Amino acid sequence: MTTDWHIDPGLIEQYENGTLVPSRVMAVEAHMLSCAACRALIPAEDAWLDDSWSAVYDELHAPRVGPVARLLTRAGLPGHRLRLLTATPALRWSWVLATSAVLTLAVAAAWFGREGSQAIGQAFLALAPILPVIAVSGAYGPPADPMHEITGTTPAAGPGLVLWRAVSVIGVAVVMAGVAAVLLPGPGWYAAAWLLPALLLSTGTLALATSLTLPVAAVVLGALWLTGVLVVARTAEGLFVSSVFGPTAQLAYLLAAAVFAAVLITRRRRFDLGESR
């Protein structure tokens, strides 16, 4: 497109000041699109150009965001929270790999030794609820987290952070155990029977952590659960599954979990850095 009409510096000044009549503004803009020489006449300070360019350059060389992080950001999790969660010790690869290895072995054992699969299924039911508890115990606090001292001095430390991390590790642990439960041979409802006890033990651990440290609370509750299960298994051998995972027991777990949640909410200010008091 060629026209004999071109923009002169005075016109550009008026354009930038906003003193040009509207029809001429439109003419200038339409002409700018088609005439490179006139575009080049529009002044831009070197400092501004350099600033703008360095911002673009920085963005091009910013670290790439992984697919998981992008998914979580899409789901509405803010970036700073994501960074806090990735610092959770119990979410490290070593922990995740160890847990999945144990679960894979359990599933493999159940499939290869078919005659013993009933026993393995029951053992899985008894042990699966402990899994999230172990995860929670490593989520926060002195022994598990080498960054604990530094985290403790930040305003982010405290109940909020403990709960965020606990929820994230419980989520991961439950997903892994859930996959294993589905793969295990045995009655279909086994796959879900351990979920309520797991909920009870996790909330219980967090509630207990308002007066003990997290690992101690986890050990206490885990031991209680295991001894309880063992006692029932000894005394009522044939009725083990129906008495520990039957409808009445499940209802009791749900109620107890609700109680623990209430305790957790009322005493939440008490859990500070996982120190014992």
Next chain:
Amino acid sequence: MRARRPVSDQSSDAELLRAIAGGDTAALRLLHHRHAGWLRARLRRRCADPDVVDAAIQDTFVAVWKDSHRYEETTADAAAWLWTIAVRRLLSALRGPAHRWLNGAGDELPDVTTTPSAEELVLLGVEHGALGPALDRLSPELRRLIEATALDGLSVREAAKLLGIPEGTAKTRLMRARIRLRELLT
């Protein structure tokens, strides 16, 4: 990457864009320095906040970096192509900072062919014909809609967003503007 001759100040926009598609940041720098100035001047007439304008310009060149392969020389002039990206980046910057973080800088580019429209050709003749005075006599809110749709190449919906009015209002105003222009021109 194929060997190509290095880009310089004398390279055309199309050559620069081809080099950018091949991963050449020096070419992007040249393109930025060549076009950022007029883009800023033009965007500033549409948004009073200089920070938003600067952010929109940065987003524009990041988007160019990611999508330079989508530029087609035959259908679009480089400057017009850049402008369509820039004005849409401004729109999404205006929709608030939350939006920017959520979608990042490089979400989809408009797939429009940016050949000059009939309106633009007419506007080039504004200097000489009766259209100039007619446009000047149009009321500002009607004129801004004509500007946003005919000059900026926005859809009515996007123009409404840019001007901060409901889409229905924009439609009726555009209709009134057309009627009024016809009256003024006859």
